[in-house]
Amino acid sequence: MDAANLAEKKELKAKQAFVLATLISTIAGTFITGINLYDRLVEQRRQRKRDKGQNKRIKELEARLNTAEEERTKLKEEQGKQGQRKRAKGGGSASDSDADDDHDRDDDGARHLRRSLQHGGPSIQREYDRFYNTMGQKFARGDLVAQTQLQSQIIVLQSTVIKLLEEALLTGQPPDLSRLYNTSEFAREGSIRALQDQYQRFLQSAPIPRRGPRPGAPIRRTSSTPSLRGDAASEAGWDHPPVRKALPPAAAANLYHDGMRSGTNRKGPLFCPYAVDLQHSPSPTLVHVTCPACGTLLENPPAGRDEREGCQSSWRIEKEVVIRDRDRDWERRGRSSSRGSRYGDKDEKVDTKSFILTPRFVAKCHRPDSGYACYLCLCHRDRDTLCKTEETLVSHVAGKHSIAEYKQDRDIKEMARTLPYR
Known part of the structure; x- marks a missing residue:
């Protein structure tokens, strides 16, 4: 017994x-x-x-x-x-x-x-x-x-x-x-x-020590001092771009899909008129604390600094990409990963690319009164995605859109690591 x-x-x-x-x-x-x-x-x-x-x-x-x-x-x-x-x-x-x-x-x-x-x-x-x-x-x-x-x-x-x-x-x-x-x-x-x-x-x-290089999460807290790969960033020469910490938890209920764009029953416009203006013109800068069209609270850059130089409320997201390269000096350039395999005469490496979602991108996604609509979905998808919070919008962009789509948007900046990823 x-x-x-x-x-x-x-x-x-x-x-x-x-x-x-x-x-x-x-x-x-x-x-x-x-x-x-x-x-x-x-x-x-x-x-x-x-x-x-x-x-x-x-x-x-x-x-x-x-x-x-x-x-x-x-x-x-x-x-x-x-x-x-x-x-x-x-x-x-x-x-x-x-x-x-x-x-x-x-x-x-x-x-x-x-x-x-x-x-x-x-x-x-x-x-x-x-x-x-x-x-x-x-x-x-x-x-x-x-x-x-x-x-x-x-x-x-x-x-x-x-x-x-x-x-x-x-x-x-x-x-x-x-x-x-x-x-x-x-x-x-x-x-x-x-x-x-x-x-x-x-x-x-109970923090756990890292055991060598490993692929990063889609969204991670900034641990180095990268610089933006952009004209404005290189001209400004600032050392520590203020990047918001890793994305906070966002409930799945804060995000929903608006159905096929041709048959949507959405009430009212998808974007605020000021957001539409930001989408179609590169000249307006984010200098308002509140939206001049609908009154929604918007983030603004630090005093005396142009929005293109970076903002105190930017979001950092990271994407893994598989790179096949013939160069045998790959590891000496400090970009090797713990995962890799040999295909013929090519080396396959898993690299991590970092991107900054600027406050201007978030601003051009905001809707009248409240909420956000994904601008990348408008450009690259056949259905719209509506988000209740800014955190949900960033989580959606990080998980649902590709690097190629990031690079087509002027308000999403690619970051260059100044130190090897560890």
Whole structure:
């Protein structure tokens, strides 16, 4: 009896040692279930479309047979008199054409949904693995806050995504693609945010020494004295650009997608008139504490310094990029990474690029009265993203947009490290 109790206690202790890992595995499995249900729904829709086409062809054949029978009867009645044959011309009805158009309009939303379900689980797992490799079993066990947050994301996924897809399979009615997509994105971003928050809490309670170079997080506190790669920065010559600390936690509920731009039901303009002016003209500088158009509180640069020289409220974000280079002096230039592999005669290196989101970028994203709309989504996406807070906007830009898109915006500055990354 004692041996059985001891075995049960050991098993319970082993499970408790990996509570967070189990929750992450459950979330990833829920995303996979969502993909499977979605694929079944798509196959069901294709089958119904095939059945509908077959029924349509059967009706056309029946109409032709009826017409031929009528012509034969008419020929017999006329007894040799030549009559005109009426040939039926089949065609789809207007309602069928409208239904096909509706399916075409839904295709974009369906692709976005499947991509979100497909990448949700792996992206959460990668974030967990990154933190686990640094902190080990302590991170796998997790704290009560992170466990509660991840459990809530599982409930959201199962009660919304899985439930709606199952109902669509049973009823045959098309699901609300926009609601499914938003829920999937919220669950993914909320889970990643829960892992990042727990990592920060563990660092504050017991800092862990770094074990050699490792890839950086998407957003990290500034630890060196970089300089901006821009004309204004090089001319100014200031040594310590005031960069805001790492992005604070932002609830997933603060961000939502406004649907396809062509069919949006948004009330009012997307941007404030002053924000539109900043978007289309390089000359206006951010010199107002409040927006002159809508009265929204805006950040301003320090007194006596032009906004282009940097501001006290800039945001720093970081992106990893894989670089293949033939140069054998790569490591001597101080830009080598702990991860790298050889492909033929090329070396693959993982580098980290840093960018500054200036206050001018945030200002040109603000909406009338309150909130923000992502300017990069307006330029590079087919749907708009609305954010309730500045922190949520920065988190969205860091996680959803690429380096190529950063470089096309004059208000996002690339930073050059003056010291090798450690």
